[in-house]
Amino acid sequence: MARKITYQQAINEALDQEMARDQNVIVMGEDVAGGSGAPGEQDAWGGVLGVTRGLYAKHPGRVIDTPISESGYVGAAIGAACCGMRPVAELMFVDFLGVCFDQIFNQAAKFRYMFGGKAETPVVIRAMYGAGFRAAAQHSQCLYNIFTHIPGLKVVVPSNPYDAKGLLIQSIRDNDPVIFLEHKALYTMEGEVPEELYTVPFGEAAVVREGHDVTIVAFGRMVLKAQEAAADLQKQGIHCEIIDPRTTSPLDTDTILESVEKTGRLVVVDESHPRCSMASDIAGLVAEQAFDSLKAPIRQVTGFHAPVPFSDALEELYIPSAAKIVAAVKSVKEYK
Amino acid sequence: MSAIQTITMPKWGLSMQEGKVNGWLKQVGDAVEQGQEIVEVESEKIAGAVEAGATGVLRRQLANEEDVLPVGGLLGVIADASVSDADIDAFVADFLSNFKPAEGAEEDQGPTTQKIEVNGHKLRYLKRGDSGKSGEPMLLIHGFGGDLNNWLFNHEALAADREVYALDLPGHGESTKDVGEGNLAALADTVAAFLDAVGVTSAHLVGHSMGGAVSLTVALRHPEKVRSLSLIGSAGLGSEINTGYIQGFVSAANRNALKPLLADLFADSSLVTRQLVDDLLKYKRLEGVGQALSTLSGNLFADGRQNSVMADQLAALGKPVLVIWGEEDRIIPVAHAHAVSGKVQVEVLGNRGHMVQMEAANDVNRAIARFVG
Numbered sequence: 001m002a003r004k005i006t007y008q009q010a011i012n013e014a015l016d017q018e019m020a021r022d023q024n025v026i027v028m029g030e031d032v033a034g035g036s037g038a039p040g041e042q043d044a045w046g047g048v049l050g051v052t053r054g055l056y057a058k059h060p061g062r063v064i065d066t067p068i069s070e071s072g073y074v075g076a077a078i079g080a081a082c083c084g085m086r087p088v089a090e091l092m093f094v095d096f097l098g099v100c101f102d103q104i105f106n107q108a109a110k111f112r113y114m115f116g117g118k119a120e121t122p123v124v125i126r127a128m129y130g131a132g133f134r135a136a137a138q139h140s141q142c143l144y145n146i147f148t149h150i151p152g153l154k155v156v157v158p159s160n161p162y163d164a165k166g167l168l169i170q171s172i173r174d175n176d177p178v179i180f181l182e183h184k185a186l187y188t189m190e191g192e193v194p195e196e197l198y199t200v201p202f203g204e205a206a207v208v209r210e211g212h213d214v215t216i217v218a219f220g221r222m223v224l225k226a227q228e229a230a231a232d233l234q235k236q237g238i239h240c241e242i243i244d245p246r247t248t249s250p251l252d253t254d255t256i257l258e259s260v261e262k263t264g265r266l267v268v269v270d271e272s273h274p275r276c277s278m279a280s281d282i283a284g285l286v287a288e289q290a291f292d293s294l295k296a297p298i299r300q301v302t303g304f305h306a307p308v309p310f311s312d313a314l315e316e317l318y319i320p321s322a323a324k325i326v327a328a329v330k331s332v333k334e335y336k
Numbered sequence: 337m338s339a340i341q342t343i344t345m346p347k348w349g350l351s352m353q354e355g356k357v358n359g360w361l362k363q364v365g366d367a368v369e370q371g372q373e374i375v376e377v378e379s380e381k382i383a384g385a386v387e388a389g390a391t392g393v394l395r396r397q398l399a400n401e402e403d404v405l406p407v408g409g410l411l412g413v414i415a416d417a418s419v420s421d422a423d424i425d426a427f428v429a430d431f432l433s434n435f436k437p438a439e440g441a442e443e444d445q446g447p448t449t450q451k452i453e454v455n456g457h458k459l460r461y462l463k464r465g466d467s468g469k470s471g472e473p474m475l476l477i478h479g480f481g482g483d484l485n486n487w488l489f490n491h492e493a494l495a496a497d498r499e500v501y502a503l504d505l506p507g508h509g510e511s512t513k514d515v516g517e518g519n520l521a522a523l524a525d526t527v528a529a530f531l532d533a534v535g536v537t538s539a540h541l542v543g544h545s546m547g548g549a550v551s552l553t554v555a556l557r558h559p560e561k562v563r564s565l566s567l568i569g570s571a572g573l574g575s576e577i578n579t580g581y582i583q584g585f586v587s588a589a590n591r592n593a594l595k596p597l598l599a600d601l602f603a604d605s606s607l608v609t610r611q612l613v614d615d616l617l618k619y620k621r622l623e624g625v626g627q628a629l630s631t632l633s634g635n636l637f638a639d640g641r642q643n644s645v646m647a648d649q650l651a652a653l654g655k656p657v658l659v660i661w662g663e664e665d666r667i668i669p670v671a672h673a674h675a676v677s678g679k680v681q682v683e684v685l686g687n688r689g690h691m692v693q694m695e696a697a698n699d700v701n702r703a704i705a706r707f708v709g
Contacts, residue, residue: 002510162618166621194510194618194622196513196622196623196624197622197623198618198621198622198623199621200621201589201590204590204591206614207610207614210610234404237402239402
C-alpha cells in the first residue's frame with residue numbers, strides 16, 4: 001500500500017521536489033524560512049503553520065523571508081515570474097490578498113492578454129482559507145470565488161493530500177498565475193501520496209463517489225462534509241454522486257452536467273458566503289444548460305451572508321455541516 | 337464442521353474494506369453447488385461474483401441489492417434443506433452479534449507490499465502464503481501498463497498451499513520507472529534477479545499478456561529458474577496484437593480517452609469502474625511512466641505487431657506449459673492459444689476477455705492450481 005502523508009506534508013514535498021528539479025523555483029513569504037541565520041535551521045518552523053519547514057536548509061538562497069508587506073512581495077513575485085523565475089509566494093491567509101488586488105487582478109492576470117501573448121507570468125500564490133479555527137472574521141474567509149471571477153487567473157482548491165501535491169506541481173509548472181488555496185482544517189488530513197513527482201491537470205473534476213439519486217458538487221473541505229453526508233444517506237437508501245471540481249478556474253463543467261443529466265438533482269456545497277459564490281455559479285450553469293434533466297429545484301448549502309463569527313457556537317453554525325447537506329439532499333430527493 | 341455455511345463479503349485486493357451487492361444470482365430456496373456463483377458484488381475497483389463454499393440450499397439472503405457491507409460481513413447462508421429455520425436464525429443472530437468489521441488502515445490488514453533493491457533499482461512486490469507449505473513457489477507477472485493488483489482475485493487463492501509472489505515490473509506500479517533497455521531480455525533478467533533477491537531458486541511463473549512474454553523470456557534465458565509456465569492471454573506466441581489499444585493507452589491523458597480503451601480489456605465492459613480508470617490515470621501521471629511505456633511499446637510492439645514470437649522455442653525447453661485465454665480477447669487474438677506445440681494444456685474460457693484472470697478468476701485459479709499440482 002502506498003505511503004500515507006498529511007496534506008501539509010504533501011504541499012511541502014511538492015515544493016521540495018520542484019525546487020530540486022528546477023532552479024528557477026523559489027519560495028517567498030512572511031516567515032517562510034523560519035529561524036534563518038540562527039542555530040537549528042534544519043528544523044526551523046517555516047511558515048505560520050510549518051508548511052515550508054526544512055526547505056531553507058535544503059535550498060539555500062531560494063527561500064526568501066519577506067517584510068510584512070503583502071503588496072510589496074506579491075508584486076515582486078509577479079515581476080520575478082515575468083522575468084523567468086517560477087516564484088511561489090505564500091500569503092498566510094487568503095483574507096490578506098485584499099491589499100494585493102492591483103498586483104493580482106490588474107497586473108498578473110492581464111499581462112498575457114495586454115502584451116499580445118508575449119508575456120507569461122508563472123507565479124503561484126499560496127494561501128490558507130476557511131473557517132473552523134476560531135481565527136475570527138479577518139482570518140476565516142473562503143474567497144476562491146473572487147479569484148475565479150477574474151479571467152487570467154487559475155484557481156485551485158485541493159481537498160486531499162494526493163490532489164494537493166499533484167495540483168501544486170501542476171501550478172508551479174503552469175505558465176499562468178495560479179491562486180492555490182489550502183483549507184487550514186485539512187492540513188492534518190492523511191492520505192496515500194506517491195513518492196514520485198506527478199501532476200493533476202487543471203479543469204478535471206474528481207468523481208469522489210458514484211451514485212444515481214442526487215449529485216453533490218463540493219469544494220475543498222466541503223468534499224469531506226459531503227462524504228460524511230453521503231455515507232449517512234446511503235444507509236437511508238439515497239445514493240449520492242459527489243463531484244470535487246478541484247479547480248474552480250478552469251471549471252470542469254462537463255463532469256457536473258453529465259452527472260446532473262444522470263441524477264436530475266443537484267446540491268452544491270460551498271463554504272463561501274452565498275452571494276456570487278461557486279454555489280450560485282454552478283446552480284446557474286446547471287439551470288441554464290441542464291434544465292430539462294432537473295427533477296427538483298437546485299439547492300445550495302453555503303455559509304451565511306455575514307462575517308465568519310468568532311464565537312465557537314456561532315462559527316460551527318456558520319460552516320455547512322453534514323446534517324445540513326443531508327437535509328438538502330433529502331429535500332430534493334423527496335421533491336414532488 | 338457446521339452444516340451451515342456462510343457467504344461473506346470477499347476481500348479483493350489490499351485496499352478493499354467494503355463492497356456493494358450488485359444482485360443475487362440465486363434465490364432463497366435454490367439448490368446450489370460448491371463453486372457456483374451465488375451473488376454479484378462490487379468493490380470500488382472491480383465487480384465480480386462470490387461462489388458457494390459448499391453444496392446445499394441457499395437459505396437466507398442477508399443483504400439486498402445496493403447494500404454496502406464491510407469485508408467479512410454476512411451476505412447469505414447455505415445449509416442442507418434438513419436444517420431447521422430456527423437453527424439458521426440462531427446461527428445468523430450469533431454471527432451478527434460476534435462480527436466485528438476490520439478497523440481502518442491503522443489495524444493490521446494482513447500482508448502488505450514490500451520494496452526490494454534489485455540491480456540498483458527498487459521493485460515493489462507482495463508475498464502471500466507460507467514457505468513452510470508443501471507447494472513450490474510461484475511468481476505472478478502482470479502485463480503492459482498493469483501492476484501486482486491485476487492479481488487481486490488470484491493471489492490469495494493461489495497461495496493456499498505455497499508462497500506466491502507478485503511484483504511490479506520496472507516502469508510499472510510502484511517499482512522503478514527506469515526500464516533500462518526496455519526490452520523483454522532486460523525485463524526477464526530483472527525478474528531472474530528478483531527471484532535471487534527474495535531467495536527463490538526456481539518458481540512456477542504465471543504471466544499475463546506482456547508478462548507472459550516476460551515469463552517465456554525468463555524460461556529461455558534462465559531455464560534453471562523456471563519450473564513451469566502458465567501463460568494467460570499471453571504475448572510472445574504470435575505476431576498480431578491490438579496496437580490501437582497499446583498506442584491509445586500510452587497516449588491517453590485523461591479519463592475520457594482512457595475509459596473506452598479499458599473497455600477493450602474485458603468481455604463485459606461494465607467491469608471498468610471509475611475507480612479502475614482513476615487508478616490507472618494516477619499511475620500514468622507519475623513522472624517517468626510516459627517514457628517507460630513508450631520505450632517498452634516501441635521495443636515490443638513496433639510497426640503494429642509483436643516483435644518477439646517465441647512459440648516455436650517452447651517445445652525445446654521441455655517445461656510444462658499451461659495456456660489460458662479468454663475467447664473474447666480483443667487485445668491478443670485467442671488463436672494464439674493454439675500456437676504452442678509440445679507438452680501443453682490449453683484452456684479457452686468463453687465470454688471472457690483479455691483480463692481473464694479477473695473476469696473468470698475462479699476458473700483461472702482452479703486451472704493453475706490443478707496444473708502446478
